[in-house]
Amino acid sequence: MTRMLASVTGVDEAEIALSGGVDIVDLKEPKAGALGAVSTQTIRRTISFIAGRAPVSAVCGDLPMEPETIRAKAEEIAATGVDYVKIGFFPSANAAACAAALEPLAARTKLIAVLFADLAPDFELLPNFAKHRFYGAMVDTANKANGRLLDHLPPERIPGFIDRTKSLGLMVGLSGSLEAPDIPRLLPFAPDFLGFRGALCGHSGRVGSISAEALSQIRELVPEESRAGGASSVDYRLLAARGYSPGTDPTLGTDKIFVRDFVLPVQIGAYSFEHGHSQKVRFDVTADVLQVTDHPEDMRHVFSYDIIMDGIRTIVARGHIQLSEALAEQVATYILENPRVVRVTVRVEKLELGPGGVGVEIERKRQAAGRGVASGPAGGKEQSAASQPRQERPEVVRRAAVKPAVVKLGGSTVHAAEMESWIAALAGSKLPIVIVPGGGLFADQVREMQFRMDFSDTAAHAMAILAMEQFGQIILDRDERLAPARSLEETVRALDEGKVPVWLPSSLALAAPDIPASWDITSDSLAAWLAGKLGANALLLIKQTGAFLGSDTIDSLTVKGIVDAGFAAMLPDGVDFHLAGPKDAAEAGALLASSNLPGIAIAAPIRPARKAG
Numbered sequence: 001m002t003r004m005l006a007s008v009t010g011v012d013e014a015e016i017a018l019s020g021g022v023d024i025v026d027l028k029e030p031k032a033g034a035l036g037a038v039s040t041q042t043i044r045r046t047i048s049f050i051a052g053r054a055p056v057s058a059v060c061g062d063l064p065m066e067p068e069t070i071r072a073k074a075e076e077i078a079a080t081g082v083d084y085v086k087i088g089f090f091p092s093a094n095a096a097a098c099a100a101a102l103e104p105l106a107a108r109t110k111l112i113a114v115l116f117a118d119l120a121p122d123f124e125l126l127p128n129f130a131k132h133r134f135y136g137a138m139v140d141t142a143n144k145a146n147g148r149l150l151d152h153l154p155p156e157r158i159p160g161f162i163d164r165t166k167s168l169g170l171m172v173g174l175s176g177s178l179e180a181p182d183i184p185r186l187l188p189f190a191p192d193f194l195g196f197r198g199a200l201c202g203h204s205g206r207v208g209s210i211s212a213e214a215l216s217q218i219r220e221l222v223p224e225e226s227r228a229g230g231a232s233s234v235d236y237r238l239l240a241a242r243g244y245s246p247g248t249d250p251t252l253g254t255d256k257i258f259v260r261d262f263v264l265p266v267q268i269g270a271y272s273f274e275h276g277h278s279q280k281v282r283f284d285v286t287a288d289v290l291q292v293t294d295h296p297e298d299m300r301h302v303f304s305y306d307i308i309m310d311g312i313r314t315i316v317a318r319g320h321i322q323l324s325e326a327l328a329e330q331v332a333t334y335i336l337e338n339p340r341v342v343r344v345t346v347r348v349e350k351l352e353l354g355p356g357g358v359g360v361e362i363e364r365k366r367q368a369a370g371r372g373v374a375s376g377p378a379g380g381k382e383q384s385a386a387s388q389p390r391q392e393r394p395e396v397v398r399r400a401a402v403k404p405a406v407v408k409l410g411g412s413t414v415h416a417a418e419m420e421s422w423i424a425a426l427a428g429s430k431l432p433i434v435i436v437p438g439g440g441l442f443a444d445q446v447r448e449m450q451f452r453m454d455f456s457d458t459a460a461h462a463m464a465i466l467a468m469e470q471f472g473q474i475i476l477d478r479d480e481r482l483a484p485a486r487s488l489e490e491t492v493r494a495l496d497e498g499k500v501p502v503w504l505p506s507s508l509a510l511a512a513p514d515i516p517a518s519w520d521i522t523s524d525s526l527a528a529w530l531a532g533k534l535g536a537n538a539l540l541l542i543k544q545t546g547a548f549l550g551s552d553t554i555d556s557l558t559v560k561g562i563v564d565a566g567f568a569a570m571l572p573d574g575v576d577f578h579l580a581g582p583k584d585a586a587e588a589g590a591l592l593a594s595s596n597l598p599g600i601a602i603a604a605p606i607r608p609a610r611k612a613g
């Protein structure tokens with residue numbers, strides 16, 4: 001859930017912020033620069049007034065990037081007892097040294113590094129902040145007269161910043177002259193908080209005073225975490241402005257929100273001559289959006305067309321796309337993730353392949369049940385596992401002392417340099433894990449032989465499972481802390497003995513009635529299946545690609561082919577799903593040794609309530 005941070009100058013404005021339900025009260029003097037500091041006396045008085053009703057942060061000021069200057073000021077601010085200390089990192093060769101100088105303080109106070117979108121922020125500093133035990137990082141703007149955050153950091157670059165910061169275990173925030181229309185554009189990227197000052201001051205501007213009315217408008221656009229123990233005070237009809245619409249008013253109709261003639265340079269095409277450069281592509285999108293009121297007055301009541309354009313930009317920024325159909329499908333999936341959208345038409349047109357345009361137009365609708373993005377059977381040839389009665393977990397699992405995470409190591413890493421580091425990281429995990437080997441190159445050979453020798457999917461499925469065992473033997477061969485596990489009993493025993501079990505799937509998987517013999521079911525789905533059998537807390541898929549984002553969903557990952565077609569239906573409810581790619585290998589060892597999973601968390605699919613039993 002994204003929290004709301006409000007920058008205030010002292011007790012008076014803190015009172016307005018608290019009354020307005022702000023999640024984090026941030027002390028800052030706007031007249032003294034981008035990160036103008038207030039006096040330590042003001043900080044202490046404000047902390048005393050707030051009395052624990054909300055966390056308090058305070059900024060250190062626009063300081064020169066000198067390690068000793070930064071450290072001394074941060075110590076002074078921390079001594080007031082604030083919950084978070086925000087430190088500005090302006091462009092400097094000393095930035096890394098400044099981060100290092102703060103490590104002793106970071107060990108006892110939550111430090112948040114502030115980078116500036118309008119000052120060419122160096123995101124390569126993010127691993128430094130993590131290394132020196134910072135608590136979080138955020139982006140703000142330094143020159144408040146020079147535009148908003150999105151003017152300097154375009155929407156398509158934000159998911160990468162957020163995902164990388166989160167993957168380093170840092171809290172992540174966005175701010176920088178944010179205004180009401182920016183909020184529905186930024187919430188889909190799931191930052192931990194959005195920071196505001198200017199938008200809270202109404203017409204008086206950020207050096208004026210914050211107003212209760214302006215703050216209330218912003219508050220209603222950032223979904224409020226339901227207060228512990230109390231019912232959420234939020235009117236869910238208003239949450240619809242950001243797509244939070246558990247139950248919109250059925251008496252109201254739909255609006256058509258459209259984007260027309262939106263032309264972008266896109267790397268697209270299956271032909272070799274279409275690779276290595278971009279071509280103009282025109283997008284026409286029309287979304288049927290559930291109304292939340294028939295008297296729209298402001299951003300709380302509308303679905304922003306910016307969300308459509310940001311989604312297209314974000315998808316296009318991921319890299320080369322083979323087919324117009326795949327691009328259209330990804331755009332439709334992204335837009336349908338917003339629960340208020342009930343139908344979307346997407347037209348993708350290449351403009352440079354001839355005198356006219358060529359392309360595709362698709363229409364996709366939301367499934368009526370539950371108005372969620374139904375993730376029904378993933379198109380497997382047989383009945384999907386999700387629709388089959390769940391089998392009871394064996395006694396040995398129910399009695400197991402630990403609930404592991406299941407980690408699938410992609411077989412395509414078998415020839416990659418980082419495979420060794422992945423295996424070492426997994427073998428050294430303090431988090432109880434079970435490794436599921438991918439089929440990778442061995443499974444590719446099965447597909448090729450099936451094409452040449454024309455044997456059945458059933459035979460191919462069995463051979464692909466044996467392919468997983470072949471890669472499993474390679475993994476086992478690399479580290480003595482690993483142990484083979486063919487049954488649930490062997491898996492639990494290995495965990496109890498402090499070993500890391502490597503699942504050799506043929507015994508269990510070939511006998512399982514709820515695993516269809518289909519190419520829709522690969523090691524992704526089998527890892528999800530095992531997670532269900534073991535009652536795992538989490539499932540991590542380690543991929544040889546990094547072409548995914550925290551804003552991805554299981555549906556979008558399926559469309560992109562990053563998870564297999566059966567995965568959505570096979571993933572059990574309640575299992576946290578994570579994805580990691582090559583860039584996560586470097587930090588994986590440290591994270592696993594500290595019982596953390598590498599990679600990024602992917603939102604659980606919205607599923608119609610499953611029938612009990």
Ligand SMILES: O=C[C@H](O)COP(=O)(O)O
Nearest residue numbers: 007175176177195197198
């Ligand atoms: O982090 C919060 C900042 O104080 C935001 O201030 P601003 O909205 O005026 O850029």
